[in-house]
Amino acid sequence: MRNRLKVLRAERDWSQADLAERLDVSRQSVNAIETGKYDPSLPLAFKIAAVFGLSIEQIFSADDVAQAAE
Amino acid sequence: MFQTAQHSRLSPRERRKEFFMTLTVVFLLGYMTSLTADMMLPINLVWVTLALVVVTLVGAFGWASYLDEAKLNAHYVAWFWGGSVGLSASMLAFVALLPGMLIPGAAEAMLPANLAPIAANLTFGAGFMLGIVPATMGYLVWWLLLSARRD
Numbered sequence: 001m002r003n004r005l006k007v008l009r010a011e012r013d014w015s016q017a018d019l020a021e022r023l024d025v026s027r028q029s030v031n032a033i034e035t036g037k038y039d040p041s042l043p044l045a046f047k048i049a050a051v052f053g054l055s056i057e058q059i060f061s062a063d064d065v066a067q068a069a070e
Numbered sequence: 071m072f073q074t075a076q077h078s079r080l081s082p083r084e085r086r087k088e089f090f091m092t093l094t095v096v097f098l099l100g101y102m103t104s105l106t107a108d109m110m111l112p113i114n115l116v117w118v119t120l121a122l123v124v125v126t127l128v129g130a131f132g133w134a135s136y137l138d139e140a141k142l143n144a145h146y147v148a149w150f151w152g153g154s155v156g157l158s159a160s161m162l163a164f165v166a167l168l169p170g171m172l173i174p175g176a177a178e179a180m181l182p183a184n185l186a187p188i189a190a191n192l193t194f195g196a197g198f199m200l201g202i203v204p205a206t207m208g209y210l211v212w213w214l215l216l217s218a219r220r221d
Contacts (some may be wrong), residue, residue: 003216021081024081024082024138025083025138025139025140026138026140026141028140028141028217028220028221029138029139029140031220031221032220032221033140035220037219037220038140038220039192040139040140040141041139044139060127
């Protein structure tokens, strides 16, 4: 699973800790999601989408879909 | 007033953490207090053991309830894979020790002469440790590696 968390965070000038606070998770979890080492649950993915005001598809994409688009 | 306003700024996760940490400290204090009680009667030992069980359970549930999903997932994964590796090690040790269990006197013969007399007394404790220690060690090592990788 690929995601645009780092880019979206940078656009808003948020640190990992800022995003973690908004999502009510730990900074380590944000880092794990951002680096693709952990895929969030659907409820957390919806929460992430809501925090950025985007849809889930605008943030996350499956590896094969992302490769096909490149 | 100031404290109430400050408390309301805590996130639900932080409030849960605060609640369960307080509860755990209360039970720990209760446990410590029970240690000062007269330990001569076995019933006191039962109460102390129960207090320890309650502390462990409340602490474990409380601790797990404020972990977020990625951290919980790390524990699930570590317990599954690390625990499985540990259980496999237990199984290997069990198979290696099997002849000693089936042939009378074989276990004593495998040990140095000075350890042979205590071998029989070690059976229950050693069996218990053989089952739980490798799995726990596997879980801890797997969890530490996974946490370091995700941090």
